[in-house]
Amino acid sequence: MLEISGLTKTFGDRIVLDGVSLSVARGQTVCLLGPSGSGKSTLLRCVNWLETPDQGAIYLSGERMGIRKGGVVPMGNGELARLRMRMGTVFQHFNLWPHMSVLQNIIEAPIHVQKRRRDEVIAEAEALLENVGLSDKRDAFPSRLSGGQKQRVGIARALAMKPELLLFDEPTSALDPELVGEVIAVMKTLSQGGSTMLVVTHEMGFARETADKVVLMDAGRIVEEGEPEVFFGRPKTERARQFLQRYVSA
Structure with a gap:
């Protein structure tokens, strides 16, 4: 589904991504772990082009996205919109439109970007709200929701576009512990x-129980990846052992 090859990204003199290569198979949940500043969120933002990579290649379902070896080939607005319609992103800070109801937040993009029928989109949005346990919040505005409810609306909004790939950028980090x-x-x-799903998270329990693959990043590089039972039970690198000792024992 997703293939990342030799991705680099710098901000000024700082190397944020240093030759990152990663694959996500169709139907997989891959969790990106690592300390703050390791490049996890930047990698996610490069995948959906909120940040423009410097070098490398990204493929979505075999289609190359806007990069060639040795530099970046800029994408036009039409190509960028088409790419983003194939991905759904759930952000750390919800990014709901405050002047729209829950239902309006969900149906806005499918109607105006995908040009789908309003009645069809509303029916699907109502089903999504039921799936995330928020049917009773259909007409509420974001200011009336808890953080956990806002994030569930954010997930429903991403799903409404019927994406091939879901990107989660630390979706629980802005929540009170009881709402996680x-x-x-x-x-x-x-x-x-x-x-x-490609998930940037600090939730070790979720990664251990749900991920098909766990990826540890540090200083812009992937230092270890593997199945959760191996990563958490028998880490191969000293850096992974240090990370687990600090974050799992905390």
């Missing part, structure tokens, strides 16, 4: 249902 579980439960259901 309700968002994790929705993500587990998506994973079990066969959604393809």
Whole structure:
């Protein structure tokens, strides 16, 4: 589904991504772990082109995205929009439109970007709200929702575009601890249902229980990747052992 090859990204003199290569198979849940500043979120933002990579290649379902070896080939607005319609992104800080109801937040893009029929989109949005446990919040505005409810709306909004790939950028980090579980439960259901997901997270329990593959990043590089039972039970590198000792024992 997703193939990343030799991706680099710098900000000034700082190397944020240093030759990152990663694959995500269709139906897999891949969790990106690592300390703050390791490049996880930048990698995710390069995948959906919120950040422009410097070098490397990204393929989505075999189609090369806007990069050639030795530099970047800029994408036009039409190509960029088409790319992003194939991905759904759930952000750390929700990014809901405050002047729109929950339902309006979900149906806006499918109607105006994908040009789909309004009645069809509304019916699908109502089904999505039921799936994330928010049918009763259909007409509420974001200011009336808890953080966990806002994030579940964000997930429903991403799903409304029927994406091939779901990107999650630390979706629980802005939530109070007691609200994390309700968002994790929705993500587990998506994973079990066969959604393809690339998840930046600090939730070790979710990664251990749900991921098909765990990837540890540090200083802009992938230092270890593998199945959760191996990564958490028998890490191969000293850096992974240090990371687990600090973050799992905390």
